[in-house]
Amino acid sequence: MLLLVILMATTTSAGRSLTLRRVDTVAPNAAVRHIDQLDDRTLERFYAALEGGRQLTATGTDLEPGTVIVATDYYRVEAV
């Protein structure tokens, strides 16, 4: 079951928009990263997006669609 918690998207310099979607389960073939594996810039933007009101700016981060990020919940990065 998927729970849509936030949907913040922005068009990146590469023309790609991203969404963070909270998920309850993870597929066996999913790429999963813990937040301690994110570089400082990506971590900052990830939390800024979660804390609301600010867009997830993907430019300069290494977030890829399909990746699940493990934070206080699990969030899947999705292309819009």
Place this chain on the structure above:
Amino acid sequence: MTEYVIIGDGISGSSAAETLREEDPESSITVITDEGEALYNRILIKEHAKGKLPEAPISIHEEDWYAERDIELSLNTHVTGVDTDEKVVHTHEGDEIGYDKLLIATGGTPTQLPVDDSDAEGIHHFWTFQDARKIRESAEAAEKGVIVGAGLLGIDFAAVCGAQGVEGKYLMRGDRWWRYALSSEGAEIMHEGMREVGVEPVFDSGVDRFETDDGQVVAAIDPDGERHECDFAGVAIGLTFNTEYLGDIDLEQDNGIVVDQYMQTNLEDVYAAGDITRFYDVLLGEQAQNGSWGSAKEQGRIAGVNMAADDEAEEFEWVSSYSITHFDFPFLSFGHPTLGDDHAERKYSDTEWRRIAFKDGKVVGGVLIGDLAPQSKLKQLMREQRDVADQKEVLLEETVDLDDLAPPQEQ
């Protein structure tokens, strides 16, 4: 052709192997590990133990990864000795593997509680993927748990109990969790997080002995004689570094292998990286230790660069992060929050608290609970080694604005 041997296939050893292949394409690289599986994501195994994450995403490298890079991987291989004069590594099967440069990246093993029956069924230590599988299986069948070790590793057991519906007692030696870094105010937020997942902190406690029935743990007895019934126990009282196989070689050690900022030991052509090192921290200005994933990965990369260069080509400079993601609120420790000669802290709400540690006026670490927004600015100050301890009020504002700091003084 240079022959590199790496003992250990954790993130530091694997990172070094990858770097060496990039920096020295014609070299011979051998990675030796006593584990039966190639590199996996050690940060995520706790999620598997909690029952939230399947096994497959935790694997990082298949064996093909090494073959594709012409890296020889020896799984299930115990190193029994190192001869640094002859430059040979001995294995349990009697093999002798010669090297020109050696990297030691064997990390540690959880320290066993020095009490009776601490190896009984149902008592767990948490370090490897195999440990995580056993913990998951054991916790799924358990009703009552006891946790020992009031630090960053012990709290993972609390999270396992919470996620697996095990009624837990967290026995702590002092009056709070991670007392070296958190004041009572900060720790109480964590205690409340534990209670919310069904784990009760028990202070000024510990385990004097375990009770067993037919080899299975049934209770932990604290030093006051109080009995805590349990069919699951997690022990996380620290790491013992894996250096026994190094025997009596003249390698400088000080609760870990001493290396400089280039990951070089005191022995020529012998390097070390990862949890096992006591490294020279250029930001702290003294030897330090760090068990975070990012630090270990970077140490492996730095070791690889300097081994390939046969020179002091790049130094290790890193501000580490360690997160706890088990509760409704985020927790992040950075740098060296337990060190320093001064600190500042403030509580902002029932779930928000901040501590900043200073040494010689400079930020050397901190802990953020609830609101992690200031983390990048505080890390920046640590990297810049700015003298800011006399401006604590600015750093404790809910929103930290570095423009509010007095300009750096000319040195």
